[in-house]
Amino acid sequence: xxxxxxxxxxxxxxxxxxxxxxxxxxxxxxxxxxxxxxxxxxxxxxxxxxxxxxxxxxxxxxxxxxxxxxxxxxxxxxxxxxxxxxxxxxxxxxxxxxxxxxxxxxxxxxxxxxxxxxxxxxxxxxxxxxxxxxxxxxxxxxxxxxxxxxxxxxxxxxxxxxxxxxxxxxxxxxxxxxxxxxxxxxxxxxxxxxxxxxxxxxxxxxxxxxxxxxxxxxxxxxxxxxxxxxxxxxxxxxxxxxxxxxxxxxxxxxxxxxxxxxxxxxxxxxxxxxxxxxxxxxxxxxxxxxxxxxxxxxxxxxxxxxxxxxxxxxxxxxxxxxxxxxxx
Numbered sequence: 001x002x003x004x005x006x007x008x009x010x011x012x013x014x015x016x017x018x019x020x021x022x023x024x025x026x027x028x029x030x031x032x033x034x035x036x037x038x039x040x041x042x043x044x045x046x047x048x049x050x051x052x053x054x055x056x057x058x059x060x061x062x063x064x065x066x067x068x069x070x071x072x073x074x075x076x077x078x079x080x081x082x083x084x085x086x087x088x089x090x091x092x093x094x095x096x097x098x099x100x101x102x103x104x105x106x107x108x109x110x111x112x113x114x115x116x117x118x119x120x121x122x123x124x125x126x127x128x129x130x131x132x133x134x135x136x137x138x139x140x141x142x143x144x145x146x147x148x149x150x151x152x153x154x155x156x157x158x159x160x161x162x163x164x165x166x167x168x169x170x171x172x173x174x175x176x177x178x179x180x181x182x183x184x185x186x187x188x189x190x191x192x193x194x195x196x197x198x199x200x201x202x203x204x205x206x207x208x209x210x211x212x213x214x215x216x217x218x219x220x221x222x223x224x225x226x227x228x229x230x231x232x233x234x235x236x237x238x239x240x241x242x243x244x245x246x247x248x249x250x251x252x253x254x255x256x257x258x259x260x261x262x263x264x265x266x267x268x269x270x271x272x273x274x275x276x277x278x279x280x281x282x283x284x285x286x287x288x289x290x291x292x293x294x295x296x297x298x299x300x301x302x303x304x305x306x307x308x309x310x311x312x313x314x315x316x317x318x319x320x321x322x323x324x325x326x327x328x
Contacts (some may be wrong), residue, residue: 006048006082008300018043020070023049026167029188029195032167033177036193038317042169044079044161046137051079052263053135056086058108063130065116067144069093069267071124075113076253084179087111092120092128095267101171102127111135116144116152130159141168142310145176150183150326157184171317203320205328215303222301223253223280228272233316234285241283244303248281258284286311294318299327 015023018036018221025032026049050062066072076091083089092101092114093323098121105127107242112119112128116286136142136157144153146167157166166186172179180188197317210218235241239259248255256270256279262324274282283303300319306312319326 003156005142006051006263010082016045017021018042019045019048020047021191021193024306025167025189025191027052029165031188033170033180033188034191035170035173035177038171038314038318040193041270042171043075044082046139046169047075047079047082049175050135050137051083051087054087056084056109056110058088058090058110059130060112060139061111061133062111062135063119063133063160064111064113064139065119065144065153066113066139067115067149069095070271071139071216072113072115077109077115080228083111089303092118095265098122115292116149116156120152120156125158129228133160133164135165135167136160137167137169139169140178141170141180142170142172142174145180145183146174147176150176154183172313174310202324203316203317203326203328216244217225219244219281219303220248220251220253221303223248223255229280230277230297231281232294232297232318233281233301233303234306235283235285238285240304241285242311245283253281254279255281255283257284279281286314296324297326302328 008323012127018034018040022034022045024034026046034042034045036045040150048321054061064075065209072091072093078087079089086314088107090101090104090107090109090113094115094117098118101118101122102125105122119128123130143149145189162185163195166184166188168177168180168188178182178286182187208218221230235244238259245255245257256274258267258270268327270282271294275278302312302315306315316328319328
């Protein structure tokens with residue numbers, strides 16, 4: 001399968017900077033750490049060259065690891081849209097029925113996308129065999145290599161052959177990602193697309209100055225204003241998000257809470273209502289929003305201030321995707 005043909009078949013004649021800079025490296029089998037802001041086409045940057053290399057021979061050749069159910073499902077959807085019919089792909093995410101996933105594995109997919117916990121679970125049950133994997137992708141690698149996730153990620157990587165290609169893609173970088181060869185046996189080429197080359201020049205950043213006790217009131221007013229009909233609202237803890245949700249609901253503000261603990265079907269229902277515009281405000285923590293992809297999301301609100309520049313970048317990257325305008 002020719003990469004150029006794949007791009008052209010889908011109407012892509014100009015690649016984004018991160019796609020342009022990583023294509024040949026991935027095709028050559030080089031380990032890559034790619035840093036590029038949210039909304040710059042990172043998923044296709046690795047999906048297309050992987051599809052070029054995968055053979056339809058019923059052996060698992062590519063494993064893509066994502067930190068959330070939604071991101072895993074979205075990656076699976078992208079692969080299905082771009083692959084040829086003979087290539088099989090399966091999503092193994094937490095929150096879904098394990099027995100159905102095990103049954104589906106009998107079809108012997110060439111590509112598996114999953115969350116670390118579920119992948120480890122199925123591997124330990126000997127239902128997911130990783131001994132022939134040639135390509136490993138860590139999507140949102142900064143999070144997967146974060147101290148809280150690092151042990152799971154490393155345990156999963158150790159189940160793969162020593163001779164395999166590792167691709168780390170992320171919107172931001174942390175110390176563990178910069179020193180990834182300390183944690184994972186790889187010799188990466190680093191590719192970084194700076195903020196100046198990204199779509200986020202289309203995002204307007206501003207702030208509303210008010211006492212902490214008045215934040216709820218300001219949020220209520222925004223919810224009923226014509227200019228803020230849909231916004232993703234970030235809160236630093238699930239407890240605070242739940243409390244804020246109760247306060248807004250008391251004042252008849254249609255609002256929903258995106259919880260990382262909720263079942264996959266429950267989360268999907270909330271996200272679908274938000275996408276349809278039936279809920280103006282979606283409250284979320286940083287963990288819960290991982291992998292969330294709302295096309296044309298106009299506004300991101302930092303109800304609680306981000307703890308770091310990286311966190312601010314991740315949050316703000318949910319709007320202004322692929323060159324569209326956004327407000328933070």
